[in-house]
Amino acid sequence: MSDSLSPLIRAVEAADSSTLLTEAVQNLAAARQTGAIPTLIAALSYNNPGAAVAAVEGLIHLGEPAVPALIELLDLHNYTARSWAIRALAGIGDPRGLVTLLGVATADFSLSVRRAAARGLGMMKWHWFPADLLEVAQEEVLEALLFVAQQDDEWVVRYAAVVGLQSLTGAVDETYSEWRSRIHSQFEYMANHDQSAAVRARVWMAQQQIQAGAIVPPVEDRSPLSSTDWQVILEGLYSRKGQERLVLAEGDPRRYHGLAVSIAQKTENS
Amino acid sequence: MNSESGIQDDTQLTIEQAIANLQGEDLGLRVYAAWWLGRFRVDAPEAIDVLMAALEDEDDRTHTGGYPLRRNAARALGKLGDRRAVPVLLHALTCSDFYVREAAAQSLEMLGDRSSISLLVELLNDRVAGTHPAPEPPQLTQPFDAILEALGTLGAVEAIPDIRPFLDHFVPRVQYAAARAMYQLSEPGMADEYGDRLVQALSHDDLQLRRAVLADLGAIGYLGAADAIAQTLAENSLKLISLKGLLEKQVLLTSPPHLSPGAIKVMTIMDELL
The missing domain is CATH 1.25.10 (Leucine-rich Repeat Variant)
Incomplete structure (x- = not known):
């Protein structure tokens, strides 16, 4: 010291x-x-x-x-x-917080926790993620933020979800046009129908900045996470997905088993 | 997430039951029913009728002579938005109980009825007989902050000479209420002076006062306060609510989805506080 x-x-x-x-x-x-x-x-x-x-x-x-x-x-x-x-x-925005943030953004009792989590989910250090895990993680974040934007009773939490979705749009690869169009539709709806003028205004700003191509410049620092860290994150996402499946029957958790093995190998070698 | 189901789970009261309770024998149930009708925005005509009657109640008294039921009824009537309540609220402004007068002033402000201005000015100048001071220190003779805020919201430009002396009142909370009203009543170029008084108050030592000033600045939507609000030592939740007031005022200046530079500035600050 x-x-x-x-x-x-x-x-x-x-x-x-x-x-x-x-x-x-x-x-x-x-x-x-x-x-x-x-x-x-x-x-x-x-x-x-x-x-x-x-x-x-x-x-x-x-x-x-x-x-x-x-x-x-x-x-x-x-x-x-x-x-x-x-x-x-x-x-x-460290990926090791991802699974916790996913859980609290949609369910925490405290609005200040949900608010911070919604913003933080969009601002993950996405460039640290291994390519295969990136898709799984971004899809989970997308679902969580859309849920918060649609369902949260508190204006400030929906506002934070808009900020999170805007950041996520900038981070999602161009090839995922379906994800981008879901965010686009959600913004279209909220721009006219969210009951809070502050939230509507934030949506307008997001739409205008996305259209103008105002995207945060990429950061190139390397991930300090170990392969064990990524394993833990993956298992957390896997267990979330497994729980969702009981209710939603959406997505097949088994695909993550193969992914877990391939990520473990890649990160060990790098 | 479903607030309507939450209401029933939490309280077990129905509208009919609350209205019946308000007219019943049990004083505890009456005072709770008056609060409940306001809290859940029950604006049915029968609810307004029983609340107006409750403003004349003589049964429910504290040992110092206060009227708890009248206080809750006065608060509820402001939230329910029915101007039929204006005459009884005006009468409540002359009640001996300080807190009934305070609630009545706040509710008349919410109802936005300019016919209350003259009596509010009388009360501000402490010229209403039979009104007792607040029971707690500093035992103010009148609820000056509530009266000043109401005059500002009601656009009582004619009351400016009566309001101005309160800028130097010995109670900071009252000074700020006067500054808030003066901001709302002044011409755009002159108003900033009063907004800046509130900005200075954001660095007061007392956290409760800083919180109150954040609410004041949100209520008037003074754009010049945006950076100072972000820097204030208080909870981010309260700063965000304050900035929301600034943003909503900016949104009214342009037609959607166009945003003023001020709106963009405020949102950029808000993003950092989430």
């Missing part, structure tokens, strides 16, 4: 009021150093919204190195800490 970080961490530990704690966490987050991660993670459990917001922002800036600790937090039975961790994962 660098010398500049120690006093910032001690300030968080010593803070004896809500305001001081928020300020200390803000200062620590602003340092943008990976050594701050354990303290920022701990701040998600303090039951202090100001400190948690600052910690989430700091963790999002630090990105990938914070992901394993955030995933660990998901398994603890602390609902508040878990919801902050999900918001951080949504902001980072």
